[in-house]
Amino acid sequence: MSGPTPPATSTDEAIADAQRAVDRVRGGGVVQTQRRPVRGGRGGVKQRVTLIALANAAILIAAGLFGGIVMPLGMFGALAVMMLMLAVTLVIAFAPATPVPTPERIARSEIKALPAATARWLDAQRPALPAPAVPVIDRIGARLDTLGVQIGALDDDAPAAAEVRRLVGEQLPEFVRNYQKVPAGLRSTPRNGKTPDQQLTDGLGVIERELGEMSEQLAQGDLDALATRGRFLEIKYQGE
Template identity: 55%
Template sequence: MSEVDDAIASARASWSRISDDRGAVGAARLPTRGRTRRTQTIGKRLTRIAIADVAILIAAMVIGWIVPLGIGGFMLVTALLVAATLLFAVWPAERAPTPERLASVDIKALPRQTERWLEAQRPALPAPAVTLVDRIGVRLETLAPQLARFADDAPEAIEVRKLVGEQLPAFVKDYERVPQALRTTPRNGRTPDAELVAGLSLIEQEIGEMTQRLAQDDLDTLATRGRFLEMKYRDET
């Protein structure tokens, strides 16, 4: 085996270790993912409320300089502040994409859209499956920037869409159609809950393997170029 091959093998081994480390780090931060998303959503709504309320107050001050507002004007401003606060507290409603939408969304947006869809399914899933959904979310975050360089019709993009945009939503929907009373009843040696957990675990692993496959060319190029630089410049010194 040549030194370049050794460098490539070393890079691949390093990527495998990094991937495992990322998985461990991702698992450690899973409990905070939902909290972070909720905090971000609340922060956006509070920002909209603050902007609307400030605009109303500025408008009231400008009008008050021209025409005294009086008690009626004060009550009107108060009503507008309350209305704006209530409106932006619930609007715009963030609706999760549909499975049909996931099947056709731009490949660059697919990981984030799939994560949003999975987030909306959490209430219907058993606790072990919710943990796996969070792990899949971590995998999708890693996968997203890798897809930025692929067109929708690229073989790599088609493979990712098949799993993430089609098979994953269809699998979860199959589970959700099972009556809740039957989800813990064994059938063919396994309950629907267990089937769901096993399937999501396989999907999570496959997304991780996709990430590694998409990174192989970059790792090979990096290792080869690094070895070239060593041969060209270190040997000259």
């Protein structure tokens, strides 16, 4: 017959308390809303650094509270906290990145996931796009964030969903890809009064305004108007 279970040491309790703090930061046991990575060409690195900082801060706060309220951690407790911080840093730093969806995959996405998928793809294209287009991309990203919340109640086969899919999942990626087909040396060369860079920026502005109108109609509950408005963007890149 085994003897009584020995009481937990301060080191064990410190480790457990810190681990619970890390779980809270990671979202353990909590249903979180889906967020895409931070925008920008180096958004993945920034996001990992932010997560590492938050996780380590949570560990330090939990360890400080335990040491100040319950009992001092001692040398072994402090060492355990440092090892836990190192482990969390390595896990976050070397975790595999989520691959950027392709336009083909975006086109097959469920309507509820479509705005987030398109926004992630558009974010990944930023380094190859002209600087004047970047503010427009930011505005489109904000529109897609709003639209992603608004279409949560739409079914994939709803008429209004087809209009959203056409603009967000087809026309927007196609327009950017048409621009990317133009050789880099010709993108600043005027053709028909505008350079390809200007055409891209202007076209993205049109798409951003279309997204705004969609959001307004969804906010007003006017799904019939959204489904039957019949506006198909005739934005085809004409330069090569």
